[in-house]
Amino acid sequence: MEIEQSYDLRLNKYGERIETVGGVSLNLxxxxxxxxxxxxxxxxxxxxxxxxxxxxxxxxxxxxxVEWHIRENGDEYxxxxxxxxxxxxxxxxxxxxxD
Ligand SMILES: [Zn+2]
Numbered sequence: 451m452e453i454e455q456s457y458d459l460r461l462n463k464y465g466e467r468i469e470t471v472g473g474v475s476l477n478l479x480x481x482x483x484x485x486x487x488x489x490x491x492x493x494x495x496x497x498x499x500x501x502x503x504x505x506x507x508x509x510x511x512x513x514x515x516v517e518w519h520i521r522e523n524g525d526e527y528x529x530x531x532x533x534x535x536x537x538x539x540x541x542x543x544x545x546x547x548x549d
Contacts (some may be wrong), residue, residue, distance in 0.1 A: 468513055480511035480520070490519045497539040504543070 458470040467478040483489045483498035491498060496505035 462513070469510070475513035476510040477513045477516045478510050480516050481505045481508045482511050482515075483508055488519075490516060492520075495539055497543055499539065499542070504546075 456470070456472065460468050460470075462468050462477070466480075469476045469478055479493050480490050481493060481496075483491055483503040484501040485498060485503075489498075490511045491505070493505060497503070
């Protein structure tokens, strides 16, 4: 039987959804792939071609890690958001879905 945990959903100052469950805050706009480093991805990019991981199969990123990796160390993934990289990811997902 599952124990009911405290649950909180709010927006941070960037308008991103922050979900807190059992004392752990997750940023629902980001997810972690399986890479050893640079593993935080914006949900705008739902696929990591380096480790072949999809957002749907991955956990959301911890809020504090997003703050550290994305905000303080320079928006690594958002820079890709409007590039060919995103297009390639989506094409791959579409292809994957139709198989
Ligand atoms: Zn990866």
